[in-house]
Amino acid sequence: MRLIVTDGADAAGHAAAELLAERITRAPKFRLGVATGSSPESTYRHLAALLPPRPHAIELFALDEYIGLPRGHAQSYEETLKQGIASLLNLDLGSVHVPDAWHSDPTAAGLRYDALLANHGGIDLQILGIGANGHIGFNEPFSEFGSRTRRVALTEETRRANSRFFATVDQVPTYAMTQGISNILAASAVLLIATGQHKPDALVAAIEGPIAWACPASALQLHRDVTVVCDSAAASSLTQTIPTPPARRQGANNVRLR
Numbered sequence: 001m002r003l004i005v006t007d008g009a010d011a012a013g014h015a016a017a018e019l020l021a022e023r024i025t026r027a028p029k030f031r032l033g034v035a036t037g038s039s040p041e042s043t044y045r046h047l048a049a050l051l052p053p054r055p056h057a058i059e060l061f062a063l064d065e066y067i068g069l070p071r072g073h074a075q076s077y078e079e080t081l082k083q084g085i086a087s088l089l090n091l092d093l094g095s096v097h098v099p100d101a102w103h104s105d106p107t108a109a110g111l112r113y114d115a116l117l118a119n120h121g122g123i124d125l126q127i128l129g130i131g132a133n134g135h136i137g138f139n140e141p142f143s144e145f146g147s148r149t150r151r152v153a154l155t156e157e158t159r160r161a162n163s164r165f166f167a168t169v170d171q172v173p174t175y176a177m178t179q180g181i182s183n184i185l186a187a188s189a190v191l192l193i194a195t196g197q198h199k200p201d202a203l204v205a206a207i208e209g210p211i212a213w214a215c216p217a218s219a220l221q222l223h224r225d226v227t228v229v230c231d232s233a234a235a236s237s238l239t240q241t242i243p244t245p246p247a248r249r250q251g252a253n254n255v256r257l258r
């Protein structure tokens with residue numbers, strides 16, 4: 001695991017974008033797993049500036065999608081991918097893939113998304129944020145590490161946290177489709193971005209705590225290629241790990257014990 005700690009959220013976005021740009025430009029085509037939410041917003045902006053201004057051979061795969069929002073709703077993750085990320089990166093809308101949260105049979109929709117991921121050859125790099133409760137995607141605490149794309153219930157904590165994107169908390173959906181933890185672990189590489197004062201506890205549990213269902217992000221300790229980029233606010237409670245010095249950022253296993 002590599003840990004990069006920056007001064008401020010925007011610098012974290014820039015560091016994450018540099019890492020992404022380096023990997024994307026050396027691959028002829030790139031299957032990018034994308035998180036939505038606030039944490040990776042500046043990463044996508046910086047990435048757009050770092051990539052050459054031509055359509056890239058990038059396919060975007062959403063981690064999750066709310067159930068219950070009408071198609072085209074501004075807060076649906078499909079719209080965020082289309083109007084936000086794909087448009088920033090100058091990508092064809094055909095390159096955007098989202099779990100079908102409008103399907104009448106969520107089990108079938110989950111299986112179909114898993115098959116789509118497999119048919120595309122899997123994800124080259126999965127971008128993740130982390131919930132204050134340690135969730136990744138919408139895999140809330142006690143999600144099984146073997147879980148795959150499926151319908152899940154959102155916790156009240158998650159609904160309250162996401163209510164900032166809606167007029168009231170009652171408008172935040174109660175259910176979502178999410179890739180499972182085993183989908184996330186199947187990505188060739190993972191880039192976790194954590195910024196701000198609501199994330200220290202979750203980050204400590206994820207990278208210094210025991211691997212435990214209570215913190216879904218702790219499953220990332222089982223992955224062979226994880227980079228965590230965070231700002232100093234999110235890193236403020238880390239005690240066991242120290243950040244990777246800039247010169248060693250490209251190497252593996254750069255997190256050292258204090």
Ligand code: F6R
Binds near residue numbers: 035039128131135
């Ligand atoms: C979003 C997602 C979530 C968020 C997490 C953090 O697609 O899967 O896991 O990454 O809730 O959200 P922010 O970044 O808004 O704090």
